[in-house]
Amino acid sequence: MIEYLPQALSSLSAARVIAKSFLDLRDLAQINSKVVELQDIIMAAQEKVFAAQEDKSLLAAKVQELEEECTRLKDWSTEKEKYLCKEIAPGVFAYIRNDFNGQFENAYKLCCNCFDRSIKSTLQQSQIKTYRNMIKLDCSNGCHEIIFTDYNYQE
Numbered sequence: 661m662i663e664y665l666p667q668a669l670s671s672l673s674a675a676r677v678i679a680k681s682f683l684d685l686r687d688l689a690q691i692n693s694k695v696v697e698l699q700d701i702i703m704a705a706q707e708k709v710f711a712a713q714e715d716k717s718l719l720a721a722k723v724q725e726l727e728e729e730c731t732r733l734k735d736w737s738t739e740k741e742k743y744l745c746k747e748i749a750p751g752v753f754a755y756i757r758n759d760f761n762g763q764f765e766n767a768y769k770l771c772c773n774c775f776d777r778s779i780k781s782t783l784q785q786s787q788i789k790t791y792r793n794m795i796k797l798d799c800s801n802g803c804h805e806i807i808f809t810d811y812n813y814q815e
């Protein structure tokens with residue numbers, strides 16, 4: 661955007677010089693030629709101003725997007741303090757609320773992978789009916805499913 665404004669100003673300055681030269685012209689053909697030249701310069705200046713306006717709109721949208729992301733991350737930094745990473749089954753980790761008392765099976769669990777990327781994503785539990793009942797946790801954000809046999813016992 662910054663480069664368009666000096667270009668537009670330069671075009672307008674050239675237009676001013678041409679307009680001033682009208683005072684010395686007496687020939688209609690010369691005047692017509694200068695009018696065409698003046699129109700071209702004004703159109704070029706308009707294009708630069710429009711380009712600058714478009715860039716400004718894009719930048720404003722980007723600023724708004726970044727402000728929203730900043731707000732989300734500030735909110736997340738407060739929210740994430742409420743969770744701890746726990747080994748809910750042998751070798752299986754999830755984020756659980758600090759104040760949760762009870763068995764891991766009943767806990768509200770968040771995906772570690774997403775948590776570390778500042779995304780709060782719930783793990784949904786289901787059972788796989790096979791020769792042995794396996795427990796499956798699915799991240800609602802599409803991470804790899806987690807499958808295990810038994811939860812660790814929480815005292």
Ligand SMILES: [Zn+2]
Pocket residue numbers: 771772773774775781799800801802803
């Ligand atoms: Zn995830």
